[in-house]
Amino acid sequence: MKIGEKIRRLRVQNSLTQEELADRCELTKGFISQVERDLTSPSIATLMDILEGLGTNLRDFFNEIEDEKIVFSKEDAFVTENEDYKYTLKWIIPNAQKNIMEPILIELEPEGRTKEDSPHEGEEFGHVLRGSTIIHLGSEKYKVRKGESFYYKANSNHYLSNPGKTKAVIVWVSSPPSF
Incomplete structure (x- = not known):
């Protein structure tokens, strides 16, 4: 699972900018950007803050069913x-x-x-x-x-x-x- 990609998808689904999510979590826009690009990994505590800002929690975030594959080569x-x-x-x-x-x-x-x-x-x-x-x-x-x-x-x-x-x-x- 690519955590950053999933965080970005949730942020976009919630119609939030990186800056808005960063403000909710008391983080910087740059840090959110790095997390979304999987350039850095947040600590568990920071990840919990980000997920709370996105209206979810660790359990739901990691238990989500993988995206169903639609197109096959x-x-x-x-x-x-x-x-x-x-x-x-x-x-x-x-x-x-x-x-x-x-x-x-x-x-x-x-x-x-x-x-x-x-x-x-x-x-x-x-x-x-x-x-x-x-x-x-x-x-x-x-x-x-x-x-x-x-x-x-x-x-x-x-x-x-x-x-x-x-x-x-x-x-x-x-x-x-x-x-």
Whole structure:
């Protein structure tokens, strides 16, 4: 945790200037500036004074939940490949298993397929970005082409296959997570 950055954020949320916060805490504007830039660390007593000037306390300041990450880059993804089944799975949202839904990017090589998934609670959604795929739901099959989407309850065995001659790329979202 960057204490200075968090103090600055609280100060701005409270519509205070550095000088106003410094006056409330009987400190200098320069000291507040250095704390906010993490160039110096306040003593516990001084930190308590600053937090009181911001309308909070040590417990609430340090117990605050970390900011939720909203944007994820390629570097955040976790990738696995299955050469036997000819597919690559990219978990594009790290640790999504703890969320209500789990989005992945799946790349199916020609003649590739995913492993068969048993029936489970929840629903699944997909959107084909490139190529086409066949959804196998129990004994039924559904072809989904580039630009098309699918959505189903996962109450029967299911998997995707690529009978085509080009790679298929699909965004696949399970709720609850099952990958």
